[in-house]
Amino acid sequence: TSVHWHGIRVPNAMDGVQYVTQPPVEPGQDFTYEFTPPDTGTFFFHSHCNGASQIGRGLAGILIVEGDEPEKFDAEHVLAMKDWRLGEGGEWLPFFTLEGAGRAGTFGGVRTVNGLEAFAEKVPAGGDIRVRVLNLDPTRMIDLGVEGAEAFVIATDGNSVAPFPLHTWRMGAAMRADIHVRAPKAGQNFRVLDYFSATPWPLAVFTAEGADRAPRPFEPKPLYASVIPRVDPAKAERIKFQFSAAAGAVASIDAGVPANDPLAKALMDSLCTGQRGFWAINKAQWPTGGHRDLPPPLALLQDKRHYIFELMNGTPHPHPIHLHGHTFEVISSSRQDLPRFFADTVIVQPKERIEIGFVASTGDWMFHCHLLNRI
Numbered sequence: 001t002s003v004h005w006h007g008i009r010v011p012n013a014m015d016g017v018q019y020v021t022q023p024p025v026e027p028g029q030d031f032t033y034e035f036t037p038p039d040t041g042t043f044f045f046h047s048h049c050n051g052a053s054q055i056g057r058g059l060a061g062i063l064i065v066e067g068d069e070p071e072k073f074d075a076e077h078v079l080a081m082k083d084w085r086l087g088e089g090g091e092w093l094p095f096f097t098l099e100g101a102g103r104a105g106t107f108g109g110v111r112t113v114n115g116l117e118a119f120a121e122k123v124p125a126g127g128d129i130r131v132r133v134l135n136l137d138p139t140r141m142i143d144l145g146v147e148g149a150e151a152f153v154i155a156t157d158g159n160s161v162a163p164f165p166l167h168t169w170r171m172g173a174a175m176r177a178d179i180h181v182r183a184p185k186a187g188q189n190f191r192v193l194d195y196f197s198a199t200p201w202p203l204a205v206f207t208a209e210g211a212d213r214a215p216r217p218f219e220p221k222p223l224y225a226s227v228i229p230r231v232d233p234a235k236a237e238r239i240k241f242q243f244s245a246a247a248g249a250v251a252s253i254d255a256g257v258p259a260n261d262p263l264a265k266a267l268m269d270s271l272c273t274g275q276r277g278f279w280a281i282n283k284a285q286w287p288t289g290g291h292r293d294l295p296p297p298l299a300l301l302q303d304k305r306h307y308i309f310e311l312m313n314g315t316p317h318p319h320p321i322h323l324h325g326h327t328f329e330v331i332s333s334s335r336q337d338l339p340r341f342f343a344d345t346v347i348v349q350p351k352e353r354i355e356i357g358f359v360a361s362t363g364d365w366m367f368h369c370h371l372l373n374r375i
Helices: 051-056 264-270
Strands: 003-006 041-047 060-065 075-084 110-113 120-124 128-135 142-147 150-156 159-165 169-171 176-182 189-194 201-209 237-245 279-281 306-313 319-323 328-333 341-343 345-348 353-359 367-369
Touching (some): 041 051, 041 128, 041 176, 128 201, 142 176, 150 341, 159 341, 306 319, 306 345
Parallel strands (some): 075 128, 120 201
Antiparallel strands (some): 041 060, 142 169, 142 189, 150 176, 319 345, 328 341
16 A cells, blocks of 8 residues: 555655555555645545555545644534445445446445544534535545535635635535634534535534624634745646546557566556546556556656646546645636635536646656546
8 A cells, every 4th residue: 555645745755656656565564654744734644555445444534734823713623524335234345336437436325424424513602613624535526515604615625715605615535625614502503514416415513502602793814824836827838638538549658568467467456556447638547457558647847837737527527636746726617617726636527627727846746536436
């Protein structure tokens, strides 16, 4: 296995991608990751090998990086959402299915928040509550909303934003959002909900208790913002990426692995490849059990140069696209009126074109869809 520090701008050698930034950590071995997080915010770590299976079993965790002077709230809660693929007897179900991988993903049937099917907590009446929401599921998308209280989005993927009212905010796999909620009066509750389906699903129920506070304006202020290099469009080189099905010609470099080599399967397993590939970026496909060629680099960048990536989704399914080692700015969408915000993962809807901008950092960095059946 290996461990990726999602959203944290670590040195390339600490990024946790087997055969790209480090050797694999074999059973019984160990590997020490050492880095100083440069940014405050809500992050997490997860396996970067056979992710659908290893993350599906729980190899992931939350990382919260606070500044020297933590933000002041009356209460703070973390909601980590994850599904589990369990049978009626509690046994593991297959984490990868061909039908799921070729469509929206392989979903779990047991939905949880912080490991519980029903999460509830108490908060101070009338208080200012910070709720950090993480989508740790390798497949599911949610439309985050709050019922019973006013709420503002104050951070996306750990990055401070100019606060804006929360109506619904779509979060794909690996995405995070911090929200500032003004709790209701004592005895009342508010719910954090997923509105993605026709019937909203409750992520959490918070009940207000204690003495009510005097009415006051609810005007959330921006959080402390990390210093992130901001792209200059006038200087930026533009590079296009087309997300498509893997049918037809696929760009590749011969890996030199004969199909009948008895060691081929072991090699492909150690490279953390899937059984079959359905998806491609610019017609380049990551190796699979049946496709053993290595793709050429998607792009060759230069350190400290400015870039704008144009992400175009030619498939009928949304893709949460993650760029390792960088925090990028979401600049524009062809289908949505989005605020400009910093992130490390962005959803590209079917037939949508999204522009993201960033300043490149030295290293070999993965760039992939975070629905893990699709890598």
